[in-house]
Amino acid sequence: MAGTDLSEPFNEAGQVSVEDGVVLVDGPDGVAISLTPAAARTFGERLIAAADEAQG
Amino acid sequence: MQARPIRTGLVLKGRKIARLTPAERARLEGAISEVRTVPARSILVHKGEHLEHSTLLLRGFLSRAVVDRLGQSQCVSLHIAGDLVDLHAYPMKQLDHDVVALSDAEVAILPHRAIKAIAERDAELTRKLWFATLLDAAMHREWIFRLGRLDALGRVCHFFAETGARLQAVGIGTVERYALPMTQTDIGQACGLTSVHVSRVLKLLRDGEICVFKDGAVEVLNHESLVRRGQFDPAYLYLDDPPRP
Numbered sequence: 001m002a003g004t005d006l007s008e009p010f011n012e013a014g015q016v017s018v019e020d021g022v023v024l025v026d027g028p029d030g031v032a033i034s035l036t037p038a039a040a041r042t043f044g045e046r047l048i049a050a051a052d053e054a055q056g
Numbered sequence: 057m058q059a060r061p062i063r064t065g066l067v068l069k070g071r072k073i074a075r076l077t078p079a080e081r082a083r084l085e086g087a088i089s090e091v092r093t094v095p096a097r098s099i100l101v102h103k104g105e106h107l108e109h110s111t112l113l114l115r116g117f118l119s120r121a122v123v124d125r126l127g128q129s130q131c132v133s134l135h136i137a138g139d140l141v142d143l144h145a146y147p148m149k150q151l152d153h154d155v156v157a158l159s160d161a162e163v164a165i166l167p168h169r170a171i172k173a174i175a176e177r178d179a180e181l182t183r184k185l186w187f188a189t190l191l192d193a194a195m196h197r198e199w200i201f202r203l204g205r206l207d208a209l210g211r212v213c214h215f216f217a218e219t220g221a222r223l224q225a226v227g228i229g230t231v232e233r234y235a236l237p238m239t240q241t242d243i244g245q246a247c248g249l250t251s252v253h254v255s256r257v258l259k260l261l262r263d264g265e266i267c268v269f270k271d272g273a274v275e276v277l278n279h280e281s282l283v284r285r286g287q288f289d290p291a292y293l294y295l296d297d298p299p300r301p
Contacts, residue, residue, distance in 0.1 A: 014207075017256065019252050019253070019255060019256040019259075020252050020255070022250070022253075024208070024252070024253055024256055026207045026208050026209070027207040029205055029206075029207070030203065030204045030205045030206055030207065031207065032207050032208035032211065032249055032253060034249070034253045
């Protein structure tokens, strides 16, 4: 039913929003998580570091 | 002598492929040993408990719940009136999950010896009971799809669309409006979301004039959008008259 090929990495970023002091991440695909601001900040830093490493 | 009320009237209702004949319904009625009331938020069946009976839900809502090592519950299925909630306990003799009452409920008890008698004497009724269990399996597959492939909004849309379709099939609601005695936390446990995430999704649904969940009731304002956003295809429910957007 979904049109995404899970054998390939996503080339679209998920959506991020804030609700009651919580950071919500939606997508891509089945991603749906809630993070405290501190966890979101650390998560973001790790994503950026990993993206830098992946790009060489 | 006063006739006993029919307690199996909703079993497999709306599914021609497994519709019970009057004789089969009478046989299933005869298999019921007692009717119990279950208070809201109580556990009807505990994981691992030895079972010599299965349960038919007559009124109310039940869920199957799996609890993680921290005690957090995940709702892995929702049951409505007419559902044979734990027929799989007949061959398995225990459940690998709890059965929890979401609302005050009434259940009929089917002793396994009575189910065994049906299995030995009535192949066609046995096939229909097997169908009921396979219907559970089909819904479990769809719930895996929901959690694996849909975002938060899609998951809640799919859950509301599925529940409405099931309730409409047994005549205790419509896809546009039905009672759902669940909290935002309950919906989160069914959709793999925190309650704050559910709150956000409900706001988006309300602002988008797709659906309103309030005071234990779901009102669908735009069924087509709900179905499309939730990628809901009712084929897996095997309904005679599936809801069309």
